[in-house]
Amino acid sequence: MDSALPSTVDDAPLGATLDGAVEQSPSDQAPSDQARAALEARTLELLGRPLLDLVYEAAGVHREHHDPSRIQCAQLLSIKTGACPEDCGYCSQSARHSTGLAREALMETEAVLTAAQRAKDAGADRFCMGAAWREVRCGKDFDRVLEMVRGVKGLGLEVCATLGMVDEANGARLAEAGLDYYNHNLDTSREHYEKVIGTRTYDDRLETLQNVRAAGMKVCSGGILGMGESRRDRAAFLAELAVLDPPPESVPINALVPVEGTPLQDAEALAWDEIVRVCAAARILMPAAAVRLSAGRQEMTEEAQALCFLAGVNSIFVGDALLTTPNPEPTSDAALLARVGLRPLADGPR
Numbered sequence: 001m002d003s004a005l006p007s008t009v010d011d012a013p014l015g016a017t018l019d020g021a022v023e024q025s026p027s028d029q030a031p032s033d034q035a036r037a038a039l040e041a042r043t044l045e046l047l048g049r050p051l052l053d054l055v056y057e058a059a060g061v062h063r064e065h066h067d068p069s070r071i072q073c074a075q076l077l078s079i080k081t082g083a084c085p086e087d088c089g090y091c092s093q094s095a096r097h098s099t100g101l102a103r104e105a106l107m108e109t110e111a112v113l114t115a116a117q118r119a120k121d122a123g124a125d126r127f128c129m130g131a132a133w134r135e136v137r138c139g140k141d142f143d144r145v146l147e148m149v150r151g152v153k154g155l156g157l158e159v160c161a162t163l164g165m166v167d168e169a170n171g172a173r174l175a176e177a178g179l180d181y182y183n184h185n186l187d188t189s190r191e192h193y194e195k196v197i198g199t200r201t202y203d204d205r206l207e208t209l210q211n212v213r214a215a216g217m218k219v220c221s222g223g224i225l226g227m228g229e230s231r232r233d234r235a236a237f238l239a240e241l242a243v244l245d246p247p248p249e250s251v252p253i254n255a256l257v258p259v260e261g262t263p264l265q266d267a268e269a270l271a272w273d274e275i276v277r278v279c280a281a282a283r284i285l286m287p288a289a290a291v292r293l294s295a296g297r298q299e300m301t302e303e304a305q306a307l308c309f310l311a312g313v314n315s316i317f318v319g320d321a322l323l324t325t326p327n328p329e330p331t332s333d334a335a336l337l338a339r340v341g342l343r344p345l346a347d348g349p350r
């Protein structure tokens, strides 16, 4: 996989593709492709601006659409860990990579509800459950997940789940159980995607997002930065999200945490300012969305995180772990939020 990583083409002129082919002229493209291409060009321009100009604009957009003094704190729990048949090149849970991760069967509902209550008591107002499945299938395990959703919702928490691909019928069952958001990340650009994942296509992912919408749930979809992609890929990825109609209500931005044994174990870390730029561009392109600074915060300085908050990030994941990757200590997060003057949503009205 490492050899498949492209050299960056950040400075490539508009119109050049990764393989050097010439893009279609706008008149040859379908209207949706034209809209996506225009958004990609705009995003590339945004990402290339002087950092402080970009952050300044994003901060203005953020203040128009959100209370800049509040932040949503979410907690993520792996309810079924490892042995996933998919081959995502960044993931410790793929059965195709030798990461040494211990497999765990689907948790019991009671244990999940205990964890959700603990998250709520610790200040989270959103609880996300992740299962390492290729897709949602009817059966006892799915019935148990529906029970978990009902239980977590009953605790008064916003509920999100990430269970792999989902069709509209099972999406409707999740919605009926009270699931507010379904997470399914696009991960990266369409062009870069096949260098990272081979067992499901980009269009499969878009189809799941359509099914989530059709089932009446809100869409949570974002990606992972630092998987060897270029800035153009990052622009294309954001444009793919922003062109959705409507755009996702929730956009998690992750920085790759390389895991030994995965094809991306040696991926080079992305510069902190690029992460800030992507957060700022996401805020400008999707003003109403919750932009969530997700995996990779432990590797970021507090100053870089603060700049992300200024640029429009209004949600973080709290707790010791994010599925299987480490997360900052809850006490250090609380100190950071206090230092920059951000109050968790769960703190109630001002």
Ligand code: SF4
Binding pocket: 084, 085, 086, 087, 088, 091, 092, 093, 094, 131, 132, 133, 134, 164
């Ligand atoms: S990211 Fe999800 S689908 Fe991909 S290997 Fe990991 S658990 Fe499986």
